[in-house]
């Protein structure tokens with residue numbers, strides 16, 4: 001029997017449950033045993049009741065739920081070799097040698113390292129008498145498949161990551177709500193949204209919510225006195241009868257010298273230069289929680305199902321794949337190329353090389 005493990009790792013993202021459900025049910029319908037590994041890599045290391053066999057109904061009634069029912073964590077221990085050795089022992093004890101990892105770039109890098117180390121870890125475990133040579137011989141390789149779960153939509157290779165669409169809906173609803181109170185008082189609001197070094201949520205939220213101005217990490221304002229430009233646009237809006245003024249700031253926004261642009265700084269500028277009654281709203285984790293959108297439910301379902309198909313089709317030493325979405329098609333991409341490109345985007349942004357960052361990202365939403 002083929003035994004597959006599935007875990008969610010890193011920040012939770014709405015849609016992760018749909019992916020877990022699809023992995024479990026596709027696995028079962030393909031005749032495999034599927035195990036949920038609770039609390040991310042921590043569950044892999046601790047084993048015991050944190051690794052549980054799932055049946056069809058264990059994942060019933062979860063597709064509409066936010067977060068991840070199998071829990072997630074950022075595990076420092078899995079970054080140590082000893083942690084990974086214990087993880088290998090737990091998997092071998094259950095005969096699991098295929099994993100679906102749903103997480104961000106750190107989680108996927110960890111998974112790939114674990115896969116590469118596997119033969120060595122197994123040999124060590126046999127030598128230490130922790131694992132029988134029969135168990136070792138039965139599972140000489142670890143196969144992994146990655147799916148990106150992150151509201152940030154910051155991953156190279158895939159057009160969308162699990163949770164980004166839901167977070168965008170949440171942001172849009174928040175901007176709508178704020179606009180109505182802003183308009184009543186003729187106030188200005190600065191709204192800070194999540195996304196780390198990715199401006200997807202801020203830009204798309206600003207467009208969808210009809211905001212006046214957006215600040216994103218990938219396109220810092222080019223002029224030195226960008227504050228004047230922003231204020232002019234807002235002032236002209238007021239002169240034309242606009243009652244609400246909304247500025248959306250990505251949490252990773254910077255000026256062209258790399259200096260962070262914070263929501264409170266923008267507020268200060270607007271108050272001082274425009275004399276506007278300005279409020280700041282930091283949307284925070286409401287963007288990440290709650291029920292997934294229809295898009296996140298179906299996309300995650302397709303990705304989860306394809307992940308199992310890939311695990312069953314891939315050769316024992318095949319390069320691991322990332323299951324993503326590109327131009328409305330589910331695609332299998334080289335996992336580590338996508339991870340490396342994603343890292344390089346972050347580096348390019350840190351070095352203010354925005355053209356390179358956008359070229360690498362490939363799912364460029366700004367031409």
Ligand code: F6P
Nearest residue numbers: 011150151152194195196251288
């Ligand atoms: O990566 C998802 C994300 O929500 C980012 O947008 C944000 O910067 C970060 O996680 C917040 O992390 P934490 O939940 O650990 O505060």
